[in-house]
Amino acid sequence: MCGLAGMFDGTGTRPMDRGLLRRMTDTLVHRGPDGSGLFAEPGIALGHRRLSIIDLAGGAQPMTDPETGVTVVFNGEIYNFPALMDTLAGHGHRFRTRCDTEVILHGWKQWGAECLSHLDGMFAFALWDPRESTLFLARDRLGKKPLYYAILPGGLCLFGSELKALACHPDLPRDIDTEAVADFFAYGYVPDPKSIYRAARKLAPGHCLRWRRGGEPQLRQWWDLQLAPTAGDPADVAAQLEIATRRRLIADVPLGAFLSGGVDSSAIVAQMALGMETPVKTFSIGFGDRAYDESAYAGVIASRYGTDHTARQVDPDSFGLIDRLAGIYDEPFGDSSAIPTFQVCALAREKVSVALSGDGGDEVFGGYRRYLWHEREARVRRLLSPGFRRVLFGTLGKIYPRADWAPRMLRARTTFQELALDDVDAYFLSVSATTERQRRNLLSLDVRGQLHRSDYHPIEVLRDHWRKADGADPLKQAQYADIKTWLPGDILVKVDRASMANSLEVRAPFLDHRLLEWGVNLPASVKIAGGEKKAILKQAMDPFVPADILYRPKQGFSVPIGPWFRGPLRDMVREALTGSLLSESGFVDAQAVEMLLNQHQGGYRDNSRILWLLLMFQGFLRHDAASRP
Structure with a gap:
């Protein structure tokens, strides 16, 4: 690399x-x-x-x-x-x-x-x-x-x-x-x-x-993902994943793997262990907050396959990395899991030069929660005319109480709003880091004016790719759009910059293009079966990974920024977001930023996601100003 x-x-x-x-x-x-x-x-x-x-x-x-x-x-x-x-x-x-x-x-x-x-x-x-x-x-x-x-x-x-x-x-x-x-x-x-x-x-x-x-x-x-129906069973998944993993074991330097304790990284470690003569070197990051900590599950896989396992805990005390993120990513980058990703890369680099990861499993086999909701909502949309949906669900979406704090299944307002929309508009709503209202309040009048004059809305990014998957089933359309946007824009950028900042090469067997093309084109019924996401992958991994790891709720590689912004990082985030650099940039409204801070730190609303975006944007502005001649 x-x-x-x-x-x-x-x-x-x-x-x-x-x-x-x-x-x-x-x-x-x-x-x-x-x-x-x-x-x-x-x-x-x-x-x-x-x-x-x-x-x-x-x-x-x-x-x-x-x-x-x-x-x-x-x-x-x-x-x-x-x-x-x-x-x-x-x-x-x-x-x-x-x-x-x-x-x-x-x-x-x-x-x-x-x-x-x-x-x-x-x-x-x-x-x-x-x-x-x-x-x-x-x-x-x-x-x-x-x-x-x-x-x-x-x-x-x-x-x-x-x-x-x-x-x-x-x-x-x-x-x-x-x-x-x-x-x-x-x-x-x-x-x-x-x-x-x-x-x-x-x-x-x-x-x-x-x-x-x-x-x-x-x-x-020169290449595009071709969407065409295909068939497969769990045995095919296991065979293709084994081949893709084996291809990525060629190296003249020490090699290991990230092990989060989730389905995808556990599957990769299992395949590596079966194909290597020496114990796999595995690495995981944990958190003091148990709600975000998967290290115990990583330990189960490490024990089962006798890996040479190294774990480390990330807490707010080690959050000085925030100041480095702008220099690492060069552009504003708002995925807070960049923090543990950097930490696990640094940990792995202490012992190896190459690490395999489970990246891509969700995009290939339908593992995100939003896929499940999108597929269900798309079926409802096809039963009702657009006009009827807009009137019925649009009205319910306006009168139903807001519950942004609640799990998705309890946020009926969000579901009603999405059912009132077309597929691509609803999917944009589900993948957006902020709501339309938040962006309207946050962006300055000048920025909104420029966007209005150019007739530009961020949904156009998603819409362009959605059109190319026209005619595919709803799940496949969403997967195609993610593979063109979310995967290269977020997941791969996050891992590339975090790993390269530590001079570590990361390889992702799930992103073998043959495996990806085959997996995306499988019928939706085998990827999401009875409400179970990544069903065919989990069936394929049943001989290799314990059921309590395969079928536990998806946790994700996230960090507890909400409580951190109210606790140990309270003063740091307030000082950064209310300083002159952000307020005088001309891109955001200072009063809206102050309101978001007060709501979050007062405990009235969880604004951690948008505050993190602001913190990363402020970091970019600071880095950009410092690097100019």
């Missing part, structure tokens, strides 16, 4: 500043502490930081093919590189290393841009082909590895694994994108392909960008 950065002159061959390239590359030292390399000639510059995982001696980058001069910098792992080496050798290619990076070079020589369809893994790379004066940027199918780019006036393209690399360039405009701010307060993250800066973009998952000097940059989607 590594970090890359670079510059490309799309209009000519202006000299490249090697000192600037080195500064861009060195901002990514955490992603690659084991080595660095630079390649620069007129019109093109590529930089790399390396975390050595495979072929420790022979995988230095940038890597250049001596015959063609094609040069690549690459971040990620290609799991099928041994098989690809054999295939390419059959076409006459000769390899100098046993490194997956060289497979990309030879794959480009053999297939051009179509080499992407041959790559099985997680990757982002930048490739320079001097024969055609062409820059080629590519990102893996699901967006496991990040890649930002910006095209400046005059045709200079900047690119890098993290936004901080681009921000090193003095000519990058740092104007904040108002639409991205609205998206952040709606979703809790800035969805692809936007970034928080108007001038910078994320290369979207499954996309590539090709730019021949003197021409125009061409953006193309």
Whole structure:
């Protein structure tokens, strides 16, 4: 796992500043502490930081093919590189290393841009082909590895694994994108392909960008999740998960696994234990608050499989990490589980360089509570006309008492409101980090005015993907939308930045693209059966994981920020949110922020989620101001 950065002159061959390239590359030292390399000639510059995982001696980058001069910098792992080496050798290619990076070079020589369809893994790379004066940027199918780019006036393209690399360039405009701010307060993250800066973009998952000097940059989607009915049984799930896990055990460095005590991480540890000759090194994080602590369940799995288990407790005392989050994520990022994710990555890095995780199990097999409610509500919507639903449920939603504090099953007002809406509008309501009213009150008049003039609403992010899954069953539509938004925008960003900040590589077997394509396309009836989420996965894991872990209520990897904001972090959060930086930013209404604080700290309402978003936005503003020239 590594970090890359670079510059490309799309209009000519202006000299490249090697000192600037080195500064861009060195901002990514955490992603690659084991080595660095630079390649620069007129019109093109590529930089790399390396975390050595495979072929420790022979995988230095940038890597250049001596015959063609094609040069690549690459971040990620290609799991099928041994098989690809054999295939390419059959076409006459000769390899100098046993490194997956060289497979990309030879794959480009053999297939051009179509080499992407041959790559099985997680990757982002930048490739320079001097024969055609062409820059080629590519990102893996699901967006496991990040890649930002910006095209400046005059045709200079900047690119890098993290936004901080681009921000090193003095000519990058740092104007904040108002639409991205609205998206952040709606979703809790800035969805692809936007970034928080108007001038910078994320290369979207499954996309590539090709730019021949003197021409125009061409953006193309090279992969999409195809939705088509399929069949399967628990035995198929177990077999596919075993294969996906085994593929991810290739490493020339120590390897372990995260173990939360939930279904997904327990399933991965079980598969690893069955396929490894030595005890699996496992790592878990616990909390002093038992309502948030799953460490006892992690201990059950560790004991069953005889793992070399390490656990650590996270409490408010260790919450100094809040100040570091803005620098780690570069953009506002509102998932509070970034805290324990960082801590478990730091814990794992003490003993291993690679860790497997259970990420993706919920998206693939229908594990989120919102899927269950969405599928049930969608069935009701199909029985009643839109007009009747809007009148009946819209009225009930207005008169029924608000109960935001209660479990979902007791929040009839929310259910009535969603039943009055179309599927996509209702799903947006269920995935939103804040309510429409909260955003309307919170965002400043100026921001609301800009959004009104541009006729922009954050639901458009979700609606664009919803249309592409038109005709699929309601559960599959929701899964497709999550795989395009929530998964790359929240889950994968959280894990990538937290792990890379600790120079740790994380691999996710559930996100093997073959397993994902098959699992998403299973009938809804086997994923959610009798109200049981991930039913087919749980049946498949029944021989490997105890029933009290498989069938206990889903807990999630969350932190008790609500009580912390009223207790040990009370003064810290108030000082941050009522200071001049946030109030003078022009993005939020200071009186609305004060009211949210008073309600929460007075015990009248749980505003912890929106307060956390504000705290992360304030942290971004502070970091952005400090990093400007």
